[in-house]
Amino acid sequence: MRPLKPLALFVAFCALLLWNGKVMADGTTAHDFTFTAIDGTPLPMKSFAGKAVLVVNTASQCGFTPQYAALQDLWTRYRDRGFVLVGVPSNDFGGQEPGTEAEIKEFCEVTFNVDFPLTMKVKVAGDGAHPFYEWAGRELGALAKPRWNFHKYLIGPDGRLADWFSTPTSPTAPRVLKAVEAALPK
Numbered sequence: 450m451r452p453l454k455p456l457a458l459f460v461a462f463c464a465l466l467l468w469n470g471k472v473m474a475d476g477t478t479a480h481d482f483t484f485t486a487i488d489g490t491p492l493p494m495k496s497f498a499g500k501a502v503l504v505v506n507t508a509s510q511c512g513f514t515p516q517y518a519a520l521q522d523l524w525t526r527y528r529d530r531g532f533v534l535v536g537v538p539s540n541d542f543g544g545q546e547p548g549t550e551a552e553i554k555e556f557c558e559v560t561f562n563v564d565f566p567l568t569m570k571v572k573v574a575g576d577g578a579h580p581f582y583e584w585a586g587r588e589l590g591a592l593a594k595p596r597w598n599f600h601k602y603l604i605g606p607d608g609r610l611a612d613w614f615s616t617p618t619s620p621t622a623p624r625v626l627k628a629v630e631a632a633l634p635k
Contacts, residue, residue, distance in 0.1 A: 478609055479494045479504075479585075479608045480494050481494070482494045482581040482584065484535070484537065484568040486566060487538075487550050487553065488554075494604075494608070495608075497604075499531065500634060501603065501606060501611070501633050502604040503520075503523070503532070503535070503602070503604075503629065504535045505520060505536055505537065505599060505600070506538075506539045506582075506599065507546070508542065508545035511545040511597075513598055514598075521563050522621055523621055523625070523629070530634075531606070531633050532629060533565070535568065537567075538553050538569070539570060539571060539595075542596075543598075546598075550570065553570065554567060582595065585613075588610050589613055593613045596616065600614070601615075601618065606632070606633075611632045
């Protein structure tokens with residue numbers, strides 16, 4: 450197979466930029482979506498306008514479940530500086546979140562002292578995924594879609610996606626901390 454010529458690479462790159470620009474041109478932001486809080490009340494993302502938000506799909510029976518401790522640390526460190534962390538329980542990957550909302554909430558509070566907002570359990574991947582996750586996947590592309598539990602999306606104060614972090618990336622990894630610091634309201 451012959452390697453692509455620089456002009457062909459440039460054209461492909463420009464097409465990708467145009468396509469991405471078209472998707473983002475509709476004006477949709479994270480603030481246009483609403484989750485349901487784990488207690489059953491609406492959790493509109495617009496209530497976090499002006500703040501940096503980390504949205505993380507979670508599971509209680511996963512090898513990455515200990516990340517709850519690091520998520521709580523991150524929340525504690527930055528919540529007084531305009532940061533919100535939203536945990537989104539999902540049973541999509543390996544059936545590792547089989548419990549009820551009450552069981553999930555109790556597990557998180559008792560095991561990890563979690564006090565950041567949690568949503569009701571939702572689908573985050575595939576057919577029937579929550580509209581926020583469908584939008585984030587369109588905005589950032591296939592590589593940025595959740596492939597497992599504890600995938601993280603960082604949203605800026607304007608509601609735009611600022612970054613994403615794959616499952617094995619610790620919530621307190623230097624890369625995450627740097628991105629959160631940059632996304633905090635000025």
